[in-house]
Amino acid sequence: MEFKNIILEYEEEIVILKINRPQVLNALNTETILELEKAIDLIKENEKIRVLIITGEGKAFVAGADISEMVNFSPFEAERFSCNGHRLLSKIENLDKVVIAAINGYALGGGCEIALACDIRLMAEDAKIGQPEVKLGIIPGFGGNIRLPKICGSGIAKELIFTGEMIDANEALRIGLVNKIYPREKLLEEAKNLAKKIITRGPLAIKLAKQAINQSLNMSIEQAKEWEIKLFALNFSSKEAKEGLKAFLEKREPNWKKEE
Numbered sequence: 001m002e003f004k005n006i007i008l009e010y011e012e013e014i015v016i017l018k019i020n021r022p023q024v025l026n027a028l029n030t031e032t033i034l035e036l037e038k039a040i041d042l043i044k045e046n047e048k049i050r051v052l053i054i055t056g057e058g059k060a061f062v063a064g065a066d067i068s069e070m071v072n073f074s075p076f077e078a079e080r081f082s083c084n085g086h087r088l089l090s091k092i093e094n095l096d097k098v099v100i101a102a103i104n105g106y107a108l109g110g111g112c113e114i115a116l117a118c119d120i121r122l123m124a125e126d127a128k129i130g131q132p133e134v135k136l137g138i139i140p141g142f143g144g145n146i147r148l149p150k151i152c153g154s155g156i157a158k159e160l161i162f163t164g165e166m167i168d169a170n171e172a173l174r175i176g177l178v179n180k181i182y183p184r185e186k187l188l189e190e191a192k193n194l195a196k197k198i199i200t201r202g203p204l205a206i207k208l209a210k211q212a213i214n215q216s217l218n219m220s221i222e223q224a225k226e227w228e229i230k231l232f233a234l235n236f237s238s239k240e241a242k243e244g245l246k247a248f249l250e251k252r253e254p255n256w257k258k259e260e
């Protein structure tokens with residue numbers, strides 16, 4: 001499939017998705033959001049792919065929703081735009097593959113929100129992140145008000161959202177918004193290294209762990225424990241669990257593709 005605003009690069013079990021509108025710092029217009037959604041659908045159907053890395057072309061990750069498109073929105077158009085963004089980010093969040101955000105530069109507004117929907121966030125040392133919407137007299141509309149407090153706590157999220165200030169990578173690391181920071185020229189390589197490490201682990205186990213973690217965030221503690229018990233049991237219906245446990249006892253590396 002041909003895309004105008006994104007690039008997909010396949011490397012064995014990894015796919016790198018680059019948002020590619022560098023002339024506007026990869027700002028998200030409706031066309032790009034809909035293309036991203038199609039790309040995620042495509043990746044979802046590709047059983048070979050185990051890790052998706054999302055990054056930006058040029059000096060930005062994504063500098064937010066496209067201000068030139070939003071400026072004339074009616075409330076109805078704003079609703080549709082926000083719905084499109086939410087649908088895309090839910091698909092990223094619930095993708096049955098590991099999603100790593102490689103934040104190569106500005107991740108503002110919708111850019112920060114895309115990163116929040118990813119499983120793991122890595123950031124370039126010189127990148128900046130934030131939710132600057134209130135500076136434009138608007139609020140985050142792609143889940144920033146919802147996911148940021150879950151990741152960083154409500155006090156930190158409110159400070160970031162109410163001031164609209166961007167923060168640097170060290171501060172993002174300190175508040176737990178990103179997992180690790182790297183020099184910009186090493187970022188993609190480090191994201192791939194992390195992806196390769198994850199790929200050596202049990203494929204089904206990772207899918208189930210992602211379900212356990214994501215869904216437990218929306219459940220009571222008791223429901224989450226029950227859900228984990230069910231997923232733990234389900235895991236044992238697979239050859240993978242037998243192979244992983246046996247391999248340890250036989251002092252060898254597991255072979256997840258073994259057919260017995």
Ligand code: COA
Pocket residue numbers: 023024025027028063064065066067068106108109110132133136
């Ligand atoms: N929507 C539309 N266009 C955007 C954009 C956005 N969110 N962010 C940047 N651009 C455009 C700029 O208008 C500029 O276009 P031009 O060359 O036609 O003037 C181009 O991208 C380059 O941006 P510029 O502002 O010149 O780069 P900079 O390095 O001086 O500043 C930022 C970078 C990120 C600080 C600045 O672009 C910015 O504040 N962007 C808006 C961030 C924002 O508020 N995002 C949330 C939106 S809800």
